[in-house]
Amino acid sequence: MVSICPCREYPDFYKKLYSLLEPSVFHAKYRARFFHLANLFLSSTHLPVYLVAAFAKRLSRLSLTAPPQVLMMIIPFICNLIRRHPACRPLIHRPMALGDLTSDPYIMEEQDPAKSQALESSLWEIEALQNHYYPDVVRAANVISRSLSTQESEISELLELSSYELFEKQMKKRHGSVPLEFESVRGLLGRKQDITAEHFSI
Structure with missing residues (x-):
C-alpha cells in the first residue's frame, strides 16, 4: 500500500x-x-498516535448510529488503523463502563483531533456493537475482543456495500424450520359445533 501523508504541504x-x-x-x-x-x-506509519486515535475514536462513536452496510466497512477500517499503529492498542484494552458517556474523556464536539482526548478513551462503542441486531455486524465487532492479527483486512470490496446487497445475502441463507406449537382453530370463536368448521377449518 502506498502511504500518502500530505501534512507537510497542508x-x-x-x-x-x-x-x-x-x-x-x-x-x-x-x-x-x-x-x-x-x-x-x-x-502512513509516520502519523502521530494522537491523530490516529482521534480518527479511530470518532469513527467508533459515529458507528453507534450508522446503518449495517456502513458498519461492515467501518469496523475493519478502525481495526486496520490500530494494526498500523500498535501504540493505539490501549484503546481496545482499556476498561470502561459500557455505554457510559459521562465517564468517557473523549470530546466528540472538539474539531481539533489534538484536543479530543481520544488517547485517554476506549473503543467501547465497538463492544456495544457486539449486541447489534445484524449478525454479520456482531461477528465483525467480535474481532475487537480477540488479539488483532498484524494482517490488515481488505476493505475495498466493502466500500460500496449497499443495504440491498445485505438483504439479498440474508434471503439466500437457509434457515432451519422454526418449531411452533399451536392448536388449529375449529369453528368461529373456537366453538366446536359450528357450521363454519365444516367449510373453513384449518
Missing part, C-alpha cells in the same frame, strides 16, 4: 479531514470514494 489537512467525519458522510453518494481516500491518507 498543515491543517488532517484537521479538515477529521471535521468531515459526520453522520451525513455515511449517506453521501461519494461515501465509497471518501473512505477510499481516507484509508490512503491514514496509511
Whole structure:
C-alpha cells in the first residue's frame, strides 16, 4: 500500500479531514470514494498516535448510529488503523463502563483531533456493537475482543456495500424450520359445533 501523508504541504489537512467525519458522510453518494481516500491518507506509519486515535475514536462513536452496510466497512477500517499503529492498542484494552458517556474523556464536539482526548478513551462503542441486531455486524465487532492479527483486512470490496446487497445475502441463507406449537382453530370463536368448521377449518 502506498502511504500518502500530505501534512507537510497542508498543515491543517488532517484537521479538515477529521471535521468531515459526520453522520451525513455515511449517506453521501461519494461515501465509497471518501473512505477510499481516507484509508490512503491514514496509511502512513509516520502519523502521530494522537491523530490516529482521534480518527479511530470518532469513527467508533459515529458507528453507534450508522446503518449495517456502513458498519461492515467501518469496523475493519478502525481495526486496520490500530494494526498500523500498535501504540493505539490501549484503546481496545482499556476498561470502561459500557455505554457510559459521562465517564468517557473523549470530546466528540472538539474539531481539533489534538484536543479530543481520544488517547485517554476506549473503543467501547465497538463492544456495544457486539449486541447489534445484524449478525454479520456482531461477528465483525467480535474481532475487537480477540488479539488483532498484524494482517490488515481488505476493505475495498466493502466500500460500496449497499443495504440491498445485505438483504439479498440474508434471503439466500437457509434457515432451519422454526418449531411452533399451536392448536388449529375449529369453528368461529373456537366453538366446536359450528357450521363454519365444516367449510373453513384449518
